[in-house]
Amino acid sequence: MTDGLRIRVNGEDTRVACDPMSTLHDVLHDRLGLLSVRAPCRAGVCGACSVLVDGQLFASCLLPAAAVEGRDLLTSEGIGDDHPVRAAFERAGAFQCGYCIPGFVLAVVAWCNEGALDPDDATDRLAGNLCRCGSYVAIRRALRELSQGAVTPQSG
Amino acid sequence: MSLTTRDPATAQRGHGAHEPMVDARDRIAGRTRYVIDVDVPGAAHAALVRSPIPRGRIGRVDTEEASSLPGVVAVLTAEDLERHALAGVRFGTIDQDQPILADEVVRHVGEPVAAVVAETRAQARRAASAVRVEIEPEPPVLTIADASARDAPLVHPGVGGNVLARVAYANGDLAAARSAARHRFTHRFSSPAAQQVTMEPQVTLARWDDDRLEMWATTQNPSRVAQELARIFSLELDAVRLHVPPLGGGYGGKNHAKNEPLVAFLALACSRPVRLENSRAEEFVATTKHAAEVEIETGVDDQGLILYRRVDVGYSGGAYASSSRAVAKAGALAACGPYRCPVADVTSTVYYTNLPPAGSFRGLGVNQVAWAAERQLDIVARALTIDPVDIRRRNAIRPGGRLSTGEAVPGAHWLECLEAAWRGLEGTTRPEATTSRGGDGPLRRGRGIALAIKHTVSPGRSEATVALTPDGRFEVRTSSVDMGQGSPTVLARMAARVLDVPIDLVVPIHPDTAVTPFDSTTSASRTTASMGEAVRRAATALRQDVVERIAAEQGCDAVTVSLVGGVVASPRGEEPVADVGARFGEVTATAEFVNDPEIDAETGKPVSSTHWHQGAVAVEVTVDVETGRVTIERASGASWAGEVLSAAGARLQDEGNIVFGIGPALFEEIVWRHGSPANATLVDYRIPSIRDVPMDLSTIQLEEAGAELQGLGESLIPAVAPAIGNAVAAAVGAELTAMPMTPQRLLAALDEERSR
Numbered sequence: 001m002t003d004g005l006r007i008r009v010n011g012e013d014t015r016v017a018c019d020p021m022s023t024l025h026d027v028l029h030d031r032l033g034l035l036s037v038r039a040p041c042r043a044g045v046c047g048a049c050s051v052l053v054d055g056q057l058f059a060s061c062l063l064p065a066a067a068v069e070g071r072d073l074l075t076s077e078g079i080g081d082d083h084p085v086r087a088a089f090e091r092a093g094a095f096q097c098g099y100c101i102p103g104f105v106l107a108v109v110a111w112c113n114e115g116a117l118d119p120d121d122a123t124d125r126l127a128g129n130l131c132r133c134g135s136y137v138a139i140r141r142a143l144r145e146l147s148q149g150a151v152t153p154q155s156g
Numbered sequence: 157m158s159l160t161t162r163d164p165a166t167a168q169r170g171h172g173a174h175e176p177m178v179d180a181r182d183r184i185a186g187r188t189r190y191v192i193d194v195d196v197p198g199a200a201h202a203a204l205v206r207s208p209i210p211r212g213r214i215g216r217v218d219t220e221e222a223s224s225l226p227g228v229v230a231v232l233t234a235e236d237l238e239r240h241a242l243a244g245v246r247f248g249t250i251d252q253d254q255p256i257l258a259d260e261v262v263r264h265v266g267e268p269v270a271a272v273v274a275e276t277r278a279q280a281r282r283a284a285s286a287v288r289v290e291i292e293p294e295p296p297v298l299t300i301a302d303a304s305a306r307d308a309p310l311v312h313p314g315v316g317g318n319v320l321a322r323v324a325y326a327n328g329d330l331a332a333a334r335s336a337a338r339h340r341f342t343h344r345f346s347s348p349a350a351q352q353v354t355m356e357p358q359v360t361l362a363r364w365d366d367d368r369l370e371m372w373a374t375t376q377n378p379s380r381v382a383q384e385l386a387r388i389f390s391l392e393l394d395a396v397r398l399h400v401p402p403l404g405g406g407y408g409g410k411n412h413a414k415n416e417p418l419v420a421f422l423a424l425a426c427s428r429p430v431r432l433e434n435s436r437a438e439e440f441v442a443t444t445k446h447a448a449e450v451e452i453e454t455g456v457d458d459q460g461l462i463l464y465r466r467v468d469v470g471y472s473g474g475a476y477a478s479s480s481r482a483v484a485k486a487g488a489l490a491a492c493g494p495y496r497c498p499v500a501d502v503t504s505t506v507y508y509t510n511l512p513p514a515g516s517f518r519g520l521g522v523n524q525v526a527w528a529a530e531r532q533l534d535i536v537a538r539a540l541t542i543d544p545v546d547i548r549r550r551n552a553i554r555p556g557g558r559l560s561t562g563e564a565v566p567g568a569h570w571l572e573c574l575e576a577a578w579r580g581l582e583g584t585t586r587p588e589a590t591t592s593r594g595g596d597g598p599l600r601r602g603r604g605i606a607l608a609i610k611h612t613v614s615p616g617r618s619e620a621t622v623a624l625t626p627d628g629r630f631e632v633r634t635s636s637v638d639m640g641q642g643s644p645t646v647l648a649r650m651a652a653r654v655l656d657v658p659i660d661l662v663v664p665i666h667p668d669t670a671v672t673p674f675d676s677t678t679s680a681s682r683t684t685a686s687m688g689e690a691v692r693r694a695a696t697a698l699r700q701d702v703v704e705r706i707a708a709e710q711g712c713d714a715v716t717v718s719l720v721g722g723v724v725a726s727p728r729g730e731e732p733v734a735d736v737g738a739r740f741g742e743v744t745a746t747a748e749f750v751n752d753p754e755i756d757a758e759t760g761k762p763v764s765s766t767h768w769h770q771g772a773v774a775v776e777v778t779v780d781v782e783t784g785r786v787t788i789e790r791a792s793g794a795s796w797a798g799e800v801l802s803a804a805g806a807r808l809q810d811e812g813n814i815v816f817g818i819g820p821a822l823f824e825e826i827v828w829r830h831g832s833p834a835n836a837t838l839v840d841y842r843i844p845s846i847r848d849v850p851m852d853l854s855t856i857q858l859e860e861a862g863a864e865l866q867g868l869g870e871s872l873i874p875a876v877a878p879a880i881g882n883a884v885a886a887a888v889g890a891e892l893t894a895m896p897m898t899p900q901r902l903l904a905a906l907d908e909e910r911s912r
Binding site for chain 2: 035036038040041042043045046048076077079081086089090091093094095096097098099100101102105120122123126127128129130131132133134135136137138139140
């Protein structure tokens with residue numbers, strides 16, 4: 001990595017000069033300005049720093065940057081507003097302060113990548129994401145909408 | 157009275173109450189910019205050198221090595237305060253007792269003794285660890301018992317004992333009520349310190365331009381913190397400009413001045429913009445919930461009617477006052493619960509202790525007393541073989557009833573909340589949901605319910621400006637802080653409704669004290685009621701002003717001009733109101749709302765609260781008698797919501813109350829070792845995840861068309877832990893008196909129960 005870390009981030013090939021042992025969070029947030037990647041716990045338990053690495057969910061606050069050399073990364077910045085997961089969160093009003101929500105969305109995107117989503121599995125699949133405002137009930141509503149492909153007005 | 161529910165098919169609501177929150181898309185996408193994202197060009201970074209011990213006398217502070225390290229701009233101690241005429245200054249939004257940097261003594265683990273300012277945060281932290289501080293330890297005061305002991309060391313010598321704040325009232329003849337009561341019960345309940353755990357930590361930035369101070373801070377009180385900074389730095393109020401972009405959570409953890417005076421001082425001393433961000437571990441020594449011990453005595457007759465309650469509440473306030481005076485009051489007012497209590501004797505005391513300053517925490521001191529008052533009522537009910545729902549039906553304050561203080565309670569809705577919450581639980585019944593005590597397997601099932609009462613800040617003042625801008629939008633300028641509770645949506649919707657314009661023409665402006673007028677505080681669930689009313693008044697005045705300007709312009713009578721659906725119509729024709737903005741330049745209207753407490757005719761004193769937050773929570777739990785684990789199977793909440801401006805926001809608040817309340821009920825507790833938090837990480841200090849939240853969780857917001865607006869930030873949370881505790885008792889007979897209800901505590905209680 002003498003000429004920097006080579007990664008593909010949100011569809012763009014990028015080279016970043018950095019300490020290979022700095023965390024992926026610090027590279028994405030501090031060096032590349034991807035501010036949706038947040039680090040409330042720096043211990044891998046809250047999920048707000050989640051990124052997808054080749055489609056798989058990782059806590060970027062624990063991952064050394066060198067571990068993702070040559071990989072394809074997706075952060076919230078690389079997801080469109082019309083993405084079905086995001087749209088489902090919006091319809092269900094699944095957020096409060098919103099600080100943690102991009103991490104939840106990425107966790108659900110990774111889950112969808114593995115096949116059909118069963119909302120009953122949320123208890124296991126989303127246990128690695130924390131929302132202190134307590135939006136979990138609304139997030140479950142978003143998952144139900146997503147699994148049914150239902151398009152309803154603001155869930156009332 | 158006609159009650160409607162949250163069901164959109166039946167609810168009759170005003171302007172767009174079912175529309176999404178105003179900024180949903182940006183929040184979900186991660187585009188919202190919080191205080192932590194603010195970038196002030198040229199800012200240096202601060203790191204604090206904190207006391208490792210709870211109490212001691214500061215000796216030598218050696219900054220030499222730290223000063224020589226790479227990137228270090230300055231290392232500052234209390235001595236440096238003198239050069240800026242700040243020696244001995246104390247700050248605090250209610251009581252001024254907190255030093256900017258510790259001088260002479262330290263009073264809690266984590267108290268800032270010195271500060272390093274450096275080019276990068278890493279350099280600042282490295283240098284901070286190189287500052288050598290000698291502190292001569294002194295015996296600390298760590299518990300309520302320590303603090304109230306007769307010969308206790310004084311946390312603040314000269315104050316007179318360790319009492320930080322005390323609120324007491326006696327109503328009626330206690331001795332007579334005691335001797336008349338057929339059944340008397342006395343219990344002690346406790347709850348520990350907890351942390352608010354905002355996902356975004358406290359972040360503060362300051363820069364000076366000559367003698368003008370500009371700051372960005374994670375504070376719930378922009379107006380009062382700006383006033384506090386003006387006082388400390390001897391500035392005119394308009395020389396302080398404080399910005400508060402959205403917060404990544406508040407929950408009371410960002411209430412009252414915290415790092416703001418220190419960071420302003422650092423920027424002044426270094427002639428540089430300075431930024432300070434708390435680490436997660438630092439959050440645990442910055443502010444906590446008040447630990448509490450409650451002794452409660454209740455006398456009832458054979459029917460379970462409460463004849464008297466005597467409540468003695470002790471809170472651990474930590475080393476500095478913060479919001480403790482408000483906590484003492486909140487606890488006193490809620491100590492007897494929302495029940496008719498003809499005789500009451502209540503004392504609520506916050507003690508100084510050598511722990512981090514305890515401050516506001518969602519529920520503000522009420523969760524601790526509700527844990528006692530609601531748990532004990534179930535113990536009373538079981539002793540008299542009265543159904544726990546029934547004993548509440550018999551005792552709940554009814555319309556026209558009086559609080560334990562003797563004052564009238566305007567608009568009592570607890571009975572409706574009680575029935576709705578209990579029905580909500582019934583409505584979710586599944587076949588296996590029968591209460592089974594003493595079954596064969598290890599799982600026991602039980603249900604519990606509790607009520608909540610909480611006051612609001614009275615009096616409080618909110619000012620709002622609503623402006624029609626030259627580009628044809630309506631700005632709603634308030635100092636109400638957006639911390640995820642949905643205030644921009646509620647305030648924008650209020651303005652849109654009054655002005656009768658589409659909500660996408662309305663732009664809520666985040667607090668910027670140069671632009672947004674005064675507001676007492678964004679706490680106590682007061683924003684919807686208080687700022688909502690100020691916005692209504694300002695929007696009404698603006699509407700009138702716009703109509704009159706058009707009338708004058710067109711030479712017609714104002715009564716012939718209408719503003720409907722965003723279109724201005726006059727005898728000359730119609731035009732979109734947005735077009736009017738360009739012609740008139742900026743048109744603004746400012747109005748204020750003060751909830752001045754009325755004098756109660758019977759007590760002759762001002763009422764304690766201009767309205768009461770009211771709610772009920774019912775839960776069904778399973779208890780594993782082998783592991784001691786409590787699982788919440790279903791939960792149901794009902795709040796009194798008055799008139800709802802945002803259905804989505806209202807429901808999120810009630811759901812969030814229940815989820816937030818589960819943590820301190822079942823597992824959240826700061827573990828202190830010699831005054832230092834031993835579990836100051838989110839690995840060791842767990843907060844609720846989706847695993848802790850039942851699949852069946854329903855809430856209902858009780859509404860009434862045209863009723864007073866109500867905030868819903870705290871209407872359910874005080875009831876959550878006692879409802880769970882009552883369900884546990886119903887399931888296994890163990891009467892838990894200490895929070896959190898951990899497996900260890902439950903197994904110990906079961907052992908005690910068996911050995912009886």
